[in-house]
Structure formats: structure tokens, C-alpha cells
Amino acid sequence: xxxxxPAIVLGGGMAxxxxxxxxxxxxxxxxxxxxxxxxxxxxxxxxxAGWLVGFALAYWAIFCERRGVGLLAWLPxxxxxxxxxxxxxxxxxxYARHYAFHKVPLFWRLHRVHHSDPALDATSAFRTHPFENFxxxxxxxxxxxxxxxxxxxxxxxxxxxxxxLIFQHAHVRLPLWLDRAICVVxxxxxxHRVHHSxxxxxxxxxxxxLLTLWDRVLGTYVYPGRDExxxxxxxxxxxxxxRAFLKEPFASDAGARRR
Numbered sequence: 540x541x542x543x544x545p546a547i548v549l550g551g552g553m554a555x556x557x558x559x560x561x562x563x564x565x566x567x568x569x570x571x572x573x574x575x576x577x578x579x580x581x582x583x584x585x586x587x588a589g590w591l592v593g594f595a596l597a598y599w600a601i602f603c604e605r606r607g608v609g610l611l612a613w614l615p616x617x618x619x620x621x622x623x624x625x626x627x628x629x630x631x632x633x634y635a636r637h638y639a640f641h642k643v644p645l646f647w648r649l650h651r652v653h654h655s656d657p658a659l660d661a662t663s664a665f666r667t668h669p670f671e672n673f674x675x676x677x678x679x680x681x682x683x684x685x686x687x688x689x690x691x692x693x694x695x696x697x698x699x700x701x702x703x704l705i706f707q708h709a710h711v712r713l714p715l716w717l718d719r720a721i722c723v724v725x726x727x728x729x730x731h732r733v734h735h736s737x738x739x740x741x742x743x744x745x746x747x748x749l750l751t752l753w754d755r756v757l758g759t760y761v762y763p764g765r766d767e768x769x770x771x772x773x774x775x776x777x778x779x780x781x782r783a784f785l786k787e788p789f790a791s792d793a794g795a796r797r798r
Contacts, residue, residue: 548698549586552705556661565712565728565769574779578662581784588669592676593697600683600690609687625692627752632682634753636675637746648788649674654742655787657772657779659728659735664704668788696749703749707731715765722751722762733761735771 603609610628611621640650649671656663682688707726721727726734726747734745744761747754754760763769777783 545698545701548701549705552702553661556705556709556711559711560660560709563712565710574656574658575660575662577779577781577784578656578666580781582662582665584669585665585667585672588672589665592672592679593693596676596679596683597690597693599680600688600693603684603687604689607687608684610685611687611689613687621689622691622695625686625688626696627750628686629679629682629688629692629696630747630750631753632678632686633748634746634757636678636682637748638759639678640671640674641743641746646671646674651773652784652787654735654771655773655777655784656735657776658710659708659732659771660710661705661708663708666784668784670788700749719762724751725749726751729769730762732769732771733763733767736768737770737772737774 604612607613611625614624616624640646649668652668652671653663653666656666683693703725707728708731709728711728713721713728715729718727718729722730726745730745730751733741736742741761744759745751745754746759751760777787
């Protein structure tokens with residue numbers, strides 16, 4: 540897959556989401572311009588960190604595949620079947636990574652930058668601390684080595700992940716039947732807002748990033764009720780600025796939700 544495909548998905552997805560948010564907004568506030576500006580200022584930093592991790596992970600996958608490292612290297616699967624199996628196993632590893640980033644205090648310090656957004660929209664999709672990108676990378680190296688995830692699975696996953704992240708964070712209203720149907724495969728805007736709830740019990744659900752499969756299998760899938768509040772963010776609220784985002788992992792834990 541050409542390297543420019545994820546960039547096209549990123550740019551096209553953000554543009555499409557901006558149009559959809561303008562004409563079909565989800566009920567509730569979409570947030571002020573200050574948080575959007577800060578999210579967009581953070582975006583190039585996160586993209587740079589993400590690309591570094593992505594290229595390193597690609598070379599690691601090639602290294603492991605050539606040396607027969609990991610579960611799939613020991614099983615009689617090849618071609619498309621190996622790619623599909625690697626894709627599903629990587630999603631399982633990412634589910635476990637996301638769960639750990641909520642439960643382990645050190646990881647939560649990094650991850651709470653993403654959860655501190657008081658109103659989700661497409662600009663929230665890549666609102667992560669760059670240190671979280673590198674911490675994710677370490678986990679992904681272990682996942683690739685353990686499962687023998689082939690490079691082909693990672694190449695397919697990247698543009699699909701970009702599209703899914705933009706979609707599930709978008710401030711877009713869908714018919715309830717369509718929103719529920721989408722959740723059979725991937726998180727929807729309504730379903731993902733449960734994960735961003737200020738209530739820790741609600742936020743510690745829906746850990747699947749690209750697929751809802753592992754949430755369903757492992758019992759953490761939740762879909763909001765028709766009249767349920769879709770409020771997002773942290774209690775107490777955080778300052779919405781680039782400087783505050785970068786300082787968040789080093790801030791006092793006073794008032795922060797602990798997992």
C-alpha cells in the first residue's frame with residue numbers, strides 16, 4: 540500500500556467530518572474554538588511521533604516475520620488468512636493496551652490528555668500526548684513479536700484506523716438504527732462517547748479502537764440508552780491549551796480520576 544494512502548484518508552476524513560458536523564451535528568455542545576485550536580496545534584506533533592513509531596514498527600514486523608517470530612509464524616496460515624488473523628490479533632493486543640492505559644496510573648497520566656477533551660469532534664481523534672505515542676509503540680512491538688503480526692496487517696490497519704478514529708469522535712448525528720448497526724463492526728459516535736464519560740465506571744468500557752469485537756467477547760461493550768447523557772471530559776475540567784496538554788502527565792493527581 541502506498542505511503543500516501545493514510546495521508547489522503549487523514550485529510551479527506553477530517554474534511555468530510557467537518558462538513559458532516561456542520562450539517563448533521565450530534566445533540567449537545569460541540570465545544571468552543573479554544574479547544575479546537577489547541578487540538579489542531581497538537582496534531583502535527585502527534586503525527587510526527589506517530590509516523591516515527593509506525594516506521595519503526597513496520598521494520599520490526601519485517602524482522603520478526605523473516606525470523607519466524609510469533610504465533611502466526613508457527614501456524615499453517617499464509618496470504619490473506621494470515622493478514623486477517625494478524626489484524627484481529629493486533630486488535631486484541633490494542634484492546635489490552637487501551638485497558639492498561641486506563642488502569643495503570645503511569646499510563647493513565649499520558650492517556651488522560653485524550654480524555655480531558657470536554658466536547659468531542661473530529662479534532663479530538665488524534666488528541667494524544669506524544670509520549671503516549673511512544674508508550675503505545677513499545678506495547679505494539681511486543682504484540683507484533685508475540686503474535687507474529689505480518690506487515691500486511693499493519694499496512695491495512697493504518698488507513699482504516701485513521702478513518703475509524705475520525706468517525707467515532709466526530710460530532711455527528713446518525714439515525715439510531717444506523718448508529719447501532721455500525722457498532723456491530725466498529726465504534727460509532729454515540730457508542731464511543733460512553734468511553735469518554737466523566738464517570739469512571741462508564742469510561743472503563745468500550746476499549747476497542749477499531750473493532751467492537753473484543754469488547755463484546757470480553758464483556759466491556761456498552762451502548763448508551765436513548766436518553767443517556769453523552770457528556771465527556773474529566774472532573775474537574777482541564778485547561779484547553781497546547782501547553783496544558785503537554786504538561787498534563789506531570790500535573791498533580793489532585794482531583795484526577797484514578798483507575
